[in-house]
Amino acid sequence: xxxxxxxxxxxxxxxxxxxxxxxxxxLYNMTSNHExxxxxxxxxFDKAFRSLSQYRKNASFYTWIYRIAxxxxxxxxxxxxxxxxxxxxxxxxxDESMERQLKDTxxxxxxxxxxxxxxxxxxxxxxxxxxxxxxxxxxxxxxxxMSHADIGKIMNCSEGTVRSRLHYAHKLLQKMLATxxxxx
Amino acid sequence: xxxxxxxxxxxxxxVFVLQSFLLASFTVPTLKAQTSxxxxxxxxxxxVFEKTSPAVVRVAAITGVSPLAGTAFFxxxxxxxxxxxxxxxxxxKAWVEYRGEKLEATILGRDAxxxxxxxxxxxxxxxxxxxGNSDHVKVAAGLISIAYPYNLPLxxxxxxxxxxxxxxxxxxxxxxHIRASVPVSPGQIGGPxxxxxxxxxxxxxxxxxxxxxxxxxxxxxALRITDDIQRLGEVRHGWVGVGVVEGSPEMKSGGVRPVxxxxxxxxxxxxxxxxxxxxxxxxxxxxxxxxxADILDASFFARVGTSIPVKVLRNGKEMAxxxxxxxxxxxxxxxxxxxxxxxxxxxxxxxxxxxxSPAKSEPIRVNSK
Amino acid sequence: MKNEMIKxxxxxxxxxxxxxxxxxxxxxxxxxxxxxxxRYQRADILKQSSxxxxxxxxxxxxxxxxxxxxxAMASGMAAVLVVLSLSVAHFNNTTxxxxxxxxxxxSSLSSEKFQLVSDSTFExxxxxxxxxxxxxxxxxxxxxxx
Numbered sequence: 120x121x122x123x124x125x126x127x128x129x130x131x132x133x134x135x136x137x138x139x140x141x142x143x144x145x146l147y148n149m150t151s152n153h154e155x156x157x158x159x160x161x162x163x164f165d166k167a168f169r170s171l172s173q174y175r176k177n178a179s180f181y182t183w184i185y186r187i188a189x190x191x192x193x194x195x196x197x198x199x200x201x202x203x204x205x206x207x208x209x210x211x212x213x214d215e216s217m218e219r220q221l222k223d224t225x226x227x228x229x230x231x232x233x234x235x236x237x238x239x240x241x242x243x244x245x246x247x248x249x250x251x252x253x254x255x256x257x258x259x260x261x262x263x264x265m266s267h268a269d270i271g272k273i274m275n276c277s278e279g280t281v282r283s284r285l286h287y288a289h290k291l292l293q294k295m296l297a298t299x300x301x302x303x
Numbered sequence: 304x305x306x307x308x309x310x311x312x313x314x315x316x317x318v319f320v321l322q323s324f325l326l327a328s329f330t331v332p333t334l335k336a337q338t339s340x341x342x343x344x345x346x347x348x349x350x351v352f353e354k355t356s357p358a359v360v361r362v363a364a365i366t367g368v369s370p371l372a373g374t375a376f377f378x379x380x381x382x383x384x385x386x387x388x389x390x391x392x393x394x395x396k397a398w399v400e401y402r403g404e405k406l407e408a409t410i411l412g413r414d415a416x417x418x419x420x421x422x423x424x425x426x427x428x429x430x431x432x433x434x435g436n437s438d439h440v441k442v443a444a445g446l447i448s449i450a451y452p453y454n455l456p457l458x459x460x461x462x463x464x465x466x467x468x469x470x471x472x473x474x475x476x477x478x479x480h481i482r483a484s485v486p487v488s489p490g491q492i493g494g495p496x497x498x499x500x501x502x503x504x505x506x507x508x509x510x511x512x513x514x515x516x517x518x519x520x521x522x523x524x525a526l527r528i529t530d531d532i533q534r535l536g537e538v539r540h541g542w543v544g545v546g547v548v549e550g551s552p553e554m555k556s557g558g559v560r561p562v563x564x565x566x567x568x569x570x571x572x573x574x575x576x577x578x579x580x581x582x583x584x585x586x587x588x589x590x591x592x593x594x595x596a597d598i599l600d601a602s603f604f605a606r607v608g609t610s611i612p613v614k615v616l617r618n619g620k621e622m623a624x625x626x627x628x629x630x631x632x633x634x635x636x637x638x639x640x641x642x643x644x645x646x647x648x649x650x651x652x653x654x655x656x657x658x659x660s661p662a663k664s665e666p667i668r669v670n671s672k
Numbered sequence: 673m674k675n676e677m678i679k680x681x682x683x684x685x686x687x688x689x690x691x692x693x694x695x696x697x698x699x700x701x702x703x704x705x706x707x708x709x710x711r712y713q714r715a716d717i718l719k720q721s722s723x724x725x726x727x728x729x730x731x732x733x734x735x736x737x738x739x740x741x742x743x744a745m746a747s748g749m750a751a752v753l754v755v756l757s758l759s760v761a762h763f764n765n766t767t768x769x770x771x772x773x774x775x776x777x778x779s780s781l782s783s784e785k786f787q788l789v790s791d792s793t794f795e796x797x798x799x800x801x802x803x804x805x806x807x808x809x810x811x812x813x814x815x816x817x818x
């Protein structure tokens with residue numbers, strides 16, 4: 120990090136290379152939109168680069184950059200709330216390779232391809248129905264694999280708040296999925 | 304380069320220069336009447352462009368958030384269009400711009416594995432591209448692409464074949480692809496790669512190096528896929544169930560690393576065929592094997608339901624077998640992902656593939672909302 | 673039967689979420705990302721400097737057509753401009769110089785940022801489409817088998 124702080128550009132490049140995939144995944148699961156995720160990712164790294172002077176060495180770099188990413192994204196999502204619902208099409212990229220990998224994992228035991236992709240899409244829809252704060256904890260904890268403590272640092276709240284938000288979000292998601300299954 | 308080859312090159316270039324000089328001194332008076340090489344290239348590209356333009360169209364499809372836009376071209380006079388899978392992905396509908404009209408196209412079939420999609424519009428006597436022989440494409444051959452960049456008019460691009468690859472970075476394509484230094488822009492995927500005779504030799508599938516180079520599926524490979532679509536209504540990739548590895552460089556014989564059988568996949572004909580682990584594969588389906596490319600190409604062209612001859616070398620002896628070709632399973636072999644984070648943990652998500660199912664693949668289900 | 677399915681899915685919610693990590697735009701996107709990011713940074717700088725130029729031209733026009741009125745405004749603007757130019761120049765020197773030549777080439781144009789004159793009938797019906805650059809095909813596998 121020292122070399123980055125001194126303005127060495129190529130070191131920052133290393134950080135971009137290191138975090139781009141993980142950060143993209145978080146942003147994509149927040150926005151469910153590739154263009155937005157790409158834009159947010161660029162903005163995040165750009166902001167991080169410009170505010171390197173504000174980064175304090177004893178803080179963890181990755182919680183710092185995650186904080187920038189989450190702030191930008193939540194602001195962006197709040198600003199464009201209306202625009203999102205104007206889209207009449209399925210909001211999410213359906214990905215054939217995702218379906219393939221879902222079955223690859225052996226995690227999903229359903230053998231019907233159609234049922235799998237429906238479930239996957241329903242989960243994505245349900246995630247988008249959560250408030251940004253609740254979606255954030257699910258994305259960071261369940262998808263990104265971050266600890267409660269780190270999430271608290273990123274979202275600027277206590278560990279307890281993180282746990283209760285997670286608990287509530289999980290209940291909501293399961294309820295939404297169960298409702299969907301009841302209707303089929 | 305060794306010093307010897309270096310001096311050979313020098314001598315050769317010297318001879319070349321001398322020859323050119325002699326030729327030039329005899330032909331300089333007549334050169335004025337002839338066109339320069341640059342003019343020749345220009346007129347050739349222009350000629351190909353004019354001949355093929357009517358047969359190349361824009362395609363758009365709606366999937367996910369925003370529409371996708373790319374290029375496609377006619378391969379017969381009945382309105383059949385070839386394009387890349389990535390241009391339509393799993394969209395339920397596609398539209399084609401033909402003679403100023405926006406027409407809805409029927410999606411005859413698509414295959415993500417090969418990157419091919421086949422469309423059809425309801426029009427007769429459509430101008431179409433002549434199909435060339437992609438087997439004749441060699442490195443350094445000059446080729447032309449004609450396709451639609453962004454929302455701009457049809458654009459030609461020119462370059463050379465830089466490689467015939469089955470490997471990109473550290474992974475493999477399903478079959479050998481043509482790599483060419485033909486610059487491409489977004490929207491040009493799905494367009495044709497043409498030779499100087501205005502024949503299609505490839506389908507543009509993937510831009511790399513920011514569009515400075517392009518990967519193309521050879522037309523012969525694309526036609527193997529469209530043949531399945533037109534005859535069977537779906538694509539059936541073959542699967543024998545033999546995993547192979549390239550031998551280490553020390554095992555080189557005849558300047559080539561051997562391709563050795565390393566493992567078998569469960570519930571496949573390969574296990575009971577008589578082939579053993581460690582055998583050196585030398586022929587599949589009458590195709591000589593000297594590299595991974597040959598393995599993958601043979602597999603790509605093997606048709607489901609047929610039985611193919613396979614020859615291996617075992618302890619210096621050549622053994623011949625015949626193995627049935629099954630449909631390829633949807634799942635891919637073991638993927639082990641390790642994602643390291645800036646912290647104490649290392650997230651390790653192991654994925655295990657279920658035993659490959661022998662059933663044929665279901666058609667892609669599209670979400671109708 | 674339905675109840676079993678519901679129960680299964682409660683247990684699998686966690687696993688379903690975990691698998692979402694695999695939703696990626698593909699290697700091609702990530703491989704080109706760093707370059708795209710550099711381009712993004714350079715475009716940002718250009719945007720800033722072009723803004724200044726336009727401001728400058730506007731001021732000049734104003735000055736030319738209505739000299740009397742604009743004196744007061746101009747002097748105020750001039751002060752602002754000086755400050756802005758200095759800060760941009762400084763930024764230019766530190767960032768642009770170190771990141772190399774600033775170049776705008778056709779391939780960096782995105783359909784959203786530029787309104788190109790189009791001859792396509794698609795333009796009306798498909799606004800801002802994603803122009804396909806190709807993604808590594810599904811066959812892109814690390815295993816070698818036949």
